[in-house]
Amino acid sequence: MNKFLAIVLTAALLLALTACGNSEGELAGDLNNDGQIEMGQDGVDVEVNRSAVHMDCVEAFESGNWEALFTPVDIPGRAIDMAGFDLTPTAEEKAAMEKEPAYGQSVKFYMSDGCTSGPTVADDLGYYTEAGLTAEGFKGTSYTEALGTRQATVAVGHIATMLVPVTNGVDLTFVGGAHIGCKTLYVLADSQYKTTEDLKGTQISVPNGIGASDYNITCLLLDADGIDPQKDVTLTQVSSDACVAAMERGEISAALLSDTFAYAMVKEGKLRAVRSLLDSDFAGDNCCVIAMNRTFVQENPVHAKKIVQAVQKAHSWMRENPEEATTLLLDRGWNGGDYDMNVMINNSLQFGLAEDFTGNSLHRVVEKYVRLGLITSMEDVDEIMSLAWTPVLK
Numbered sequence: 333m334n335k336f337l338a339i340v341l342t343a344a345l346l347l348a349l350t351a352c353g354n355s356e357g358e359l360a361g362d363l364n365n366d367g368q369i370e371m372g373q374d375g376v377d378v379e380v381n382r383s384a385v386h387m388d389c390v391e392a393f394e395s396g397n398w399e400a401l402f403t404p405v406d407i408p409g410r411a412i413d414m415a416g417f418d419l420t421p422t423a424e425e426k427a428a429m430e431k432e433p434a435y436g437q438s439v440k441f442y443m444s445d446g447c448t449s450g451p452t453v454a455d456d457l458g459y460y461t462e463a464g465l466t467a468e469g470f471k472g473t474s475y476t477e478a479l480g481t482r483q484a485t486v487a488v489g490h491i492a493t494m495l496v497p498v499t500n501g502v503d504l505t506f507v508g509g510a511h512i513g514c515k516t517l518y519v520l521a522d523s524q525y526k527t528t529e530d531l532k533g534t535q536i537s538v539p540n541g542i543g544a545s546d547y548n549i550t551c552l553l554l555d556a557d558g559i560d561p562q563k564d565v566t567l568t569q570v571s572s573d574a575c576v577a578a579m580e581r582g583e584i585s586a587a588l589l590s591d592t593f594a595y596a597m598v599k600e601g602k603l604r605a606v607r608s609l610l611d612s613d614f615a616g617d618n619c620c621v622i623a624m625n626r627t628f629v630q631e632n633p634v635h636a637k638k639i640v641q642a643v644q645k646a647h648s649w650m651r652e653n654p655e656e657a658t659t660l661l662l663d664r665g666w667n668g669g670d671y672d673m674n675v676m677i678n679n680s681l682q683f684g685l686a687e688d689f690t691g692n693s694l695h696r697v698v699e700k701y702v703r704l705g706l707i708t709s710m711e712d713v714d715e716i717m718s719l720a721w722t723p724v725l726k
Contacts, residue, residue, distance in 0.1 A: 378599045380672035388612055389516060389605035390527060398598055401516075401608060402591070402680040405615040412509070412686045412725075415648040419463040419641055425634055426464065434632040439639055442478055442487030443469040445666035446592070447514050447620060447681055450488045452666065453657070454646035463638040475623070479504040482625045486639050490620050491697055492545035498720045499710045505629060505722040506694065508622035508640045509685025510647065512615055514677075515549050516608035518594050519586045520579045521601050528557045528607050534585035537570035537578065546588045548706050552697075553588075553607045555704060556614070562705070576602065591680075595673050610680055617693040618685055629722050636724045644725070647684030654679040687723045694721050 380399060383392075387400035421429060429435055439460055441451035452469065454460060460467035470484045476494050478484035480502040488510045498504060517536070519525040525534075531554075538546040551561040561567060570578045575587035576597065586606065597603040609619055622643055629636040650657040658675045661667035667674045685693075698716050701707040710716050 378596050378670045378673055380670070380676055382676055386612070389608040389610070393598075393604050399676060401605070401610050402676050404680055404682055405612050407616055407689075409686055410512075410616075410682060410689050411648075411651065412644050412684045413648060414641065414645040414684065415652050417641065417645055417648075419459060419638065419645060421464040421638060425638070428634040429464065429638070432632040432635055434628065434635045437466075439465050439467040439635075440470040440483065440485045441467055441643075442475045442484040443471050444475065444487070444489075445661070446590075447511055447678075448475075448488040449661060449666045450510060450622070450643045450647045450650070450683065451486050453650060453660070454642045456660065456664065457646055457649065459642035459645050460639070463642045465635070465638060465642070476502060476504065479623055479625050482628060484625075485628060486622065486624050486643060488620055488622055488643070490545045490549075491618060491694065492548040494621075494623055495697070495701060495720060496543075496548070496707055499707050499716055503626050504623050505626040506621040506690075506720055507624050507629060507636060507722050507724045508644055508687070509618050509690030509693070510620035510622055511681040511683045511685065512617065512619050513608075513610040513681050514590055514592075514619055515546075515588055516591055516594065516605045516610070517550065517553055517586050518575075518589050518598075518603045518605050520576075521598075521604040523579070523585070523604075525585050525606060528554055528559055531585050531606070532559060532564045535566045535568050535583065537575050537584045537587035538567045539570060539572045539575065539587065539589070541569045542567065548701070549609070550588050551704055551706060552700055553609070553614075555700065557607070591677050592667075592669060592674065595677070596669070616689075617696060618690050619681075621690065621694070624722075626719070626722065629724060633724065640724050644684050650678065651683040687725055691721055691723060 383397055383400035383403050385400055386403040386405050387395060389401050392398050392400040441455060443452055455467050470478060472478040472483060475487035475489045476497050479487055494504060525531055536550060538550050540546045547567055550567060554561045570584055572589055572593060578584045594603050622640055624636060654675050658667060658671060658678050695717060698713050702711060702713060
């Protein structure tokens with residue numbers, strides 16, 4: 333059994349492809365749905381009617397006010413505020429940096445887009461330079477592998493992508509909170525499936541496969557409603573671009589998709605949501621985190637702090653300036669699709685999450701992963717937290 337799980341996890345790791353645009357600026361999208369946000373549909377204009385009041389996805393859809401899902405739930409203490417923070421190293425920080433092994437070396441930020449673009453935006457805005465660092469981008473096939481092998485210094489990605497590898501010996505740790513939301517469980521709008529309860533006994537697509545991030549997220553969404561994801565449903569892999577056709581053929585009942593990818597299809601009456609990471613009971617939990625190589629953090633604590641400060645300053649800027657941030661992301665090819673849609677969805681993500689919020693959220697997630705059997709190599713929650721959570725801004 334352990335050998336089988338190891339094979340599944342290894343396959344998932346190899347399948348995790350980045351969603352970066354290529355050198356000519358064309359959008360690749362998140363073709364493997366690896367936990368990064370899928371691009372919106374370019375050339376598709378959608379009507380966006382922003383709401384002042386939050387509704388969970390089922391209520392929002394039934395009320396005809398779909399955009400109410402993307403109005404952030406107000407949670408005190410969720411945001412980290414670094415928009416006006418001066419990143420310039422103090423004399424003490426500079427002296428300490430000069431003694432660390434990473435001094436004089438470039439920060440290699442993992443180049444990705446959409447909701448995981450914080451490290452890339454930090455470079456674009458000059459925040460690494462302000463922090464006394466030099467930086468260069470790194471493109472790879474998996475941010476988990478890149479961090480674990482020190483090909484990359486910092487990345488933003490899904491807890492659901494990286495947490496299990498952390499417990500299986502991959503040399504990475506989470507150092508800050510990135511954002512909430514971005515994934516939702518969708519069904520055909522005219523189907524008989526109105527709630528997660530209706531999905532019992534059916535097949536649900538987890539587009540990047542069993543044991544990977546979409547599988548883990550779907551398990552959490554179903555578990556929150558008292559549905560056993562291992563017994564009450566069958567989770568199966570159908571790629572994101574094939575999910576709608578598979579639903580229409582009756583092969584699957586639902587699929588986990590990013591909101592930017594599904595938005596236009598919801599607006600045209602093809603899809604409906606039954607559970608979301610933006611629902612009120614999930615708005616208090618991280619979706620994505622800032623991650624670094626664990627050994628790098630241990631050996632270079634001041635460098636790690638300055639790197640996270642730079643990324644969190646970018647996140648704070650993205651949260652406080654959703655229109656300007658969306659324009660930047662679209663101009664650079666790091667978002668795709670309708671401008672108004674991207675502004676609304678980017679705003680819903682609440683970029684830049686506080687240390688205590690992230691730590692408490694991660695502890696709850698770890699408890700669920702252990703209880704649901706998503707983590708099998710370790711059982712002690714505190715031991716897992718000691719590996720997974722290294723809050724360098726404390």
